[in-house]
Amino acid sequence: MNELNDASSCPTCGTSRWKVSKARARNTKRIPTKVLWYFLPIPRFKRMFQSPKIAKDLKWHAKDRENNGKLRHPMDSPTWQLVNQMWPEFASDCRNVRLAISVDGINPHSSMTSRHSCWPIVTITYNLPSWLCMKRKFMMLSLLISRPQQPNKDIDVYLAPLVDDLKALWEVGVKAYDAHQREFFTLKVILLWTINDFPAYGNLSGCTIKGYHACPICGEEQIHIG
Structure with a gap:
């Protein structure tokens, strides 16, 4: 990762490494996005x-x-x-x-x-x-x-x-x-x-954990009652 120390954008998607704000346009101190x-x-x-x-x-x-x-x-x-x-x-x-x-x-x-x-x-x-x-x-x-x-x-x-x-x-x-x-x-x-708990499980797996298809195992085959 050392080769990316001075990078100003993401090598994958090209998104800026720094927060972009008009209020900070003249501020020399840059704030990282993440x-x-x-x-x-x-x-x-x-x-x-x-x-x-x-x-x-x-x-x-x-x-x-x-x-x-x-x-x-x-x-x-x-x-x-x-x-x-x-x-x-x-x-x-x-x-x-x-x-x-x-x-x-x-x-x-x-x-x-x-x-x-x-x-x-x-x-x-x-x-x-x-x-x-x-x-x-x-x-x-x-x-x-x-x-x-x-x-x-x-x-x-x-x-x-x-x-x-x-x-x-x-x-x-x-x-x-x-x-x-x-x-x-x-x-x-x-x-x-x-x-992990169930909400964190949804974040890790990318599955929906609420709504009509909340069960990550059943998915779209989930049966709804009522």
């Missing part, structure tokens, strides 16, 4: 494997987990097993990371009347044991969307850098060092789930 804080996930994934203790915990789901037929960890879910069946090469290395992202808006000022919206995008690593994967130290803040209004359907614009990195980690991978096994390997990542 602001995003992006925290690169790839260096943090690699750093997790540089700790022997954490690198060992990241392989717990395949080596130390008790398999008793009970649903105690995301590895016991049908989604996890489906990934193993569809992409056996990915599943063959237990160090490959399986993720979820949590998306929701918060009010940072604890006031329902505030005209400010803040949307943190948090990445969760499910390779870890069930008592660690939801701990604060392993929940990585990847994006922070801060603006006067909710991002709504424009959230895909903000998610673009994270999507690009996740695609690169899935298709190519990145060279990482496993401090537990003391060797280099190619780290790959897959996104299993998103964690």
Whole structure:
């Protein structure tokens, strides 16, 4: 992204990077149209494997987990097993990371009347044991969307850098060092789930969540009563 540091317009659609206003026409200070804080996930994934203790915990789901037929960890879910069946090469290395992202808006000022919206995008690593994967130290803040209004359907614009990195980690991978096994390997990542409420689900999927076709599963085949 460094080549776009001095860009004045979007390379995709050509929209100006700066807010255009007649009142600010003579003002030399330019205000960006959209602001995003992006925290690169790839260096943090690699750093997790540089700790022997954490690198060992990241392989717990395949080596130390008790398999008793009970649903105690995301590895016991049908989604996890489906990934193993569809992409056996990915599943063959237990160090490959399986993720979820949590998306929701918060009010940072604890006031329902505030005209400010803040949307943190948090990445969760499910390779870890069930008592660690939801701990604060392993929940990585990847994006922070801060603006006067909710991002709504424009959230895909903000998610673009994270999507690009996740695609690169899935298709190519990145060279990482496993401090537990003391060797280099190619780290790959897959996104299993998103964690969100129903309105955020509509923003992420682009589906209608209200009106006559509010059910994203039924779609146009939804049956109305009354």
